[in-house]
Amino acid sequence: MxxxxxxxxxxxxxxxxxxxxxxxxxxxxxxxxxxxxxxxNTRCCxxxxxxxxxxxxxxxxxxxxxxxxALALHCSISPIAEFDRKNYFYPDLPKGYQxxxxxxxxxxxxxxxxxxxxxxxxxxxRRVHLxxxxxxxxxxxxxDSAVDYNRSGVPLMEIVTEFPPDMGSADEAxxxxxxxxxxxxxxxxxxxxxxxxxxxxxxxxxxxxxxxxAFGTKTEIKNLNSFRAVHRGVQHELTxxxxxxxxxxxxxxxxRGWNEARGETVLQRVKEVEQEYRYFPEPDLxxxxxxxxxxxxxxxxxxxxxxxxxxxLVDQYGVSAAEADLLTQTAAWTAYFERAAGLCGNARATxxxxxxxxxxxxxxxxxxxxxxKAGPEALAELLAMVESGKISGKMAKGVWEAAFETxxxxxxxxxxxxxxxxxxxxxxxxxxxxxxxQPDVWQALCAGDEKKLTFMVGQIMKQTRGKANPxxxxxxxxxxxxxxxx
Amino acid sequence: MPLxxxxxxxxxxxxxxxxxxxxxxAQLRRINELMERFESLRELDVEGIEPTxxxxxxxxxxxxxxxxPSLARDEVLAGAPDAREGCFxxxxxxxxx
Numbered sequence: 001m002x003x004x005x006x007x008x009x010x011x012x013x014x015x016x017x018x019x020x021x022x023x024x025x026x027x028x029x030x031x032x033x034x035x036x037x038x039x040x041n042t043r044c045c046x047x048x049x050x051x052x053x054x055x056x057x058x059x060x061x062x063x064x065x066x067x068x069x070a071l072a073l074h075c076s077i078s079p080i081a082e083f084d085r086k087n088y089f090y091p092d093l094p095k096g097y098q099x100x101x102x103x104x105x106x107x108x109x110x111x112x113x114x115x116x117x118x119x120x121x122x123x124x125x126r127r128v129h130l131x132x133x134x135x136x137x138x139x140x141x142x143x144d145s146a147v148d149y150n151r152s153g154v155p156l157m158e159i160v161t162e163f164p165p166d167m168g169s170a171d172e173a174x175x176x177x178x179x180x181x182x183x184x185x186x187x188x189x190x191x192x193x194x195x196x197x198x199x200x201x202x203x204x205x206x207x208x209x210x211x212x213x214a215f216g217t218k219t220e221i222k223n224l225n226s227f228r229a230v231h232r233g234v235q236h237e238l239t240x241x242x243x244x245x246x247x248x249x250x251x252x253x254x255x256r257g258w259n260e261a262r263g264e265t266v267l268q269r270v271k272e273v274e275q276e277y278r279y280f281p282e283p284d285l286x287x288x289x290x291x292x293x294x295x296x297x298x299x300x301x302x303x304x305x306x307x308x309x310x311x312x313l314v315d316q317y318g319v320s321a322a323e324a325d326l327l328t329q330t331a332a333w334t335a336y337f338e339r340a341a342g343l344c345g346n347a348r349a350t351x352x353x354x355x356x357x358x359x360x361x362x363x364x365x366x367x368x369x370x371x372x373k374a375g376p377e378a379l380a381e382l383l384a385m386v387e388s389g390k391i392s393g394k395m396a397k398g399v400w401e402a403a404f405e406t407x408x409x410x411x412x413x414x415x416x417x418x419x420x421x422x423x424x425x426x427x428x429x430x431x432x433x434x435x436x437x438q439p440d441v442w443q444a445l446c447a448g449d450e451k452k453l454t455f456m457v458g459q460i461m462k463q464t465r466g467k468a469n470p471x472x473x474x475x476x477x478x479x480x481x482x483x484x485x486x
Numbered sequence: 487m488p489l490x491x492x493x494x495x496x497x498x499x500x501x502x503x504x505x506x507x508x509x510x511x512a513q514l515r516r517i518n519e520l521m522e523r524f525e526s527l528r529e530l531d532v533e534g535i536e537p538t539x540x541x542x543x544x545x546x547x548x549x550x551x552x553x554x555p556s557l558a559r560d561e562v563l564a565g566a567p568d569a570r571e572g573c574f575x576x577x578x579x580x581x582x583x
Contacts, residue, residue: 024551031554040572044562045554051565061551082539089501091576139578146573149562276500281539289545 010207010242013215014167014234018159018180020190021133021198022065028132028155029056029099029285036196040148048153050095056284058083062130062155063106063288065189067298069157070107070128072187072305077295081106083130083282091147092134100158102279105129106290112183113307114175115325123176124162131156157189164215170234173203174227178329182306186331193368194225203234206251207241216241217251221265223258233258237265309334317347326355332370336379343380346387353379357397361404373407374400382410391420392469422469427460427476430468434459446481453477488518502579 024034030047046054070077084102107128114121133154138146159180167173181199184190192199206218221237224230236258241251256265304312306328313324313334327337337354341347358379362369382400385391391399391414402413421427434456435442445452453474460473494514498505505513556562559572568575 026553032556033553041559041562043556045556057549059551060548145576286547287545
């Protein structure tokens with residue numbers, strides 16, 4: 001008998017670099033406004049354009065936001081931190097270097113916990129540092145590139161996971177990013193908007209045969225601007241690498257870009273290796289001395305973090321752990337939930353509605369919860385109407401969609417659409433006319449043909465244009481049937 | 487260890503510089519001369535000396551987070567050799583090589 005061919009199995013290792021633009025009013029080293037969008041090159045000055053003779057001065061709030069994030073990620077804070085120049089030639093940086101931090105980052109040695117199929121996992125964080133964002137390059141139809149420096153100099157925080165990596169699957173990579181985003185938005189450091197590029201992640205991925213001690217060659221993926229893209233991109237890259245190795249080929253160290261439409265990673269650029277960045281201390285900026293009192297004052301200002309909020313929601317509102325996970329995905333979700341649940345007094349219904357209809361509409365419209373026109377007050381109003389029987393659950397969906405679309409109050413929408421008819425007299429009159437129109441069906445139903453019940457309910461709904469209270473209609477039909485055919 | 491011609495070519499590529507063979511050879515000589523001078527620093531005994539990035543005894547020079555007006559866009563683009571659609575126009579740099 002031929003020997004059974006066993007295929008080599010591989011272990012995956014995933015690290016991640018995350019960049020978050022900080023929520024400041026002004027840029028990192030100058031007073032230009034830190035904002036998204038707008039006309040190109042309208043938020044620029046000699047400092048962020050790197051004009052000769054200009055000098056950077058660091059933004060105090062940006063430094064404090066990084067300390068805040070580092071503390072929330074359980075990092076130790078370096079008592080002395082410095083800025084360094086990272087030199088490279090690419091037109092996204094007008095100076096020829098990026099101001100960053102090299103050997104003395106603000107935070108180091110932290111962690112966050114994620115849930116995995118195998119239980120909780122601690123993902124260690126090597127460093128949290130402060131740098132400046134780069135300009136944006138767009139391709140012109142003429143084949144040249146156009147550069148917009150509005151983003152150049154926006155304060156940017158980089159968070160790097162520890163090596164050797166703690167993550168080993170696409171699920172874990174996504175879970176890490178979800179948790180990190182929850183923390184950063186909760187503490188007011190980042191708006192977490194991946195689709196706008198204010199939160200960007202670059203996973204690095206390698207595979208090695210099970211049992212091998214040396215790590216495989218890693219590749220880095222860029223251009224992942226949603227959680228879904230992160231999951232798909234990592235999964236694709238793991239599969240690609242394993243396929244290469246199984247064919248006896250090698251994985252090249254490179255940066256690959258995620259192509260969402262094609263669902264694959266493509267070679268993007270061959271990068272500088274670390275020493276080619278020629279890091280050296282930034283002579284234009286003096287060191288930061290971060291003393292205990294400064295750290296303590298920032299620590300004292302930290303709000304309740306997502307892990308704590310999650311436990312509290314379960315405890316205080318009786319939602320499930322899975323619901324609490326979703327409701328604490330950003331601080332805006334938690335705030336929305338607590339406000340709506342507080343107003344309508346029904347936390348379970350609020351949680352259900354947020355995870356169902358609200359999440360569905362937000363996804364379809366590609367909106368964040370804080371961009372939603374229907375706020376927590378609107379949801380509370382809607383749920384109160386459902387609870388009091390003013391509108392049916394089915395009608396509530398339509399009312400909610402309209403409220404989501406226009407921002408109009410659900411009560412006003414429901415009033416216009418006509419509230420549910422529960423009145424026995426009114427429904428009785430409708431029933432009479434349906435019976436008169438369909439005497440044969442009614443006879444059959446009364447004779448025990450239960451299938452005709454659905455038909456009768458349907459006729460009543462048709463006549464009332466869906467406003468009849470289905471519970472009442474059923475009750476009324478049963479009552480009449482018990483009374484027998486007339 | 488002196489640099490090799492391949493090192494020069496690699497650095498030139500990262501700096502988007504195109505060098506002829508003669509230029510590359512000349513650069514190699516010059517860079518290695520510079521490197522030799524820096525080699526002399528190795529003779530110093532720096533055991534126990536903290537690295538110093540700045541000699542001035544000043545730290546935490548910070549500004550408050552307040553936005554100020556930026557330059558007008560025509561001023562921003564005034565120094566650009568080529569500007570189009572409100573942007574600096576630069577030659578296309580192919581990322582993949």
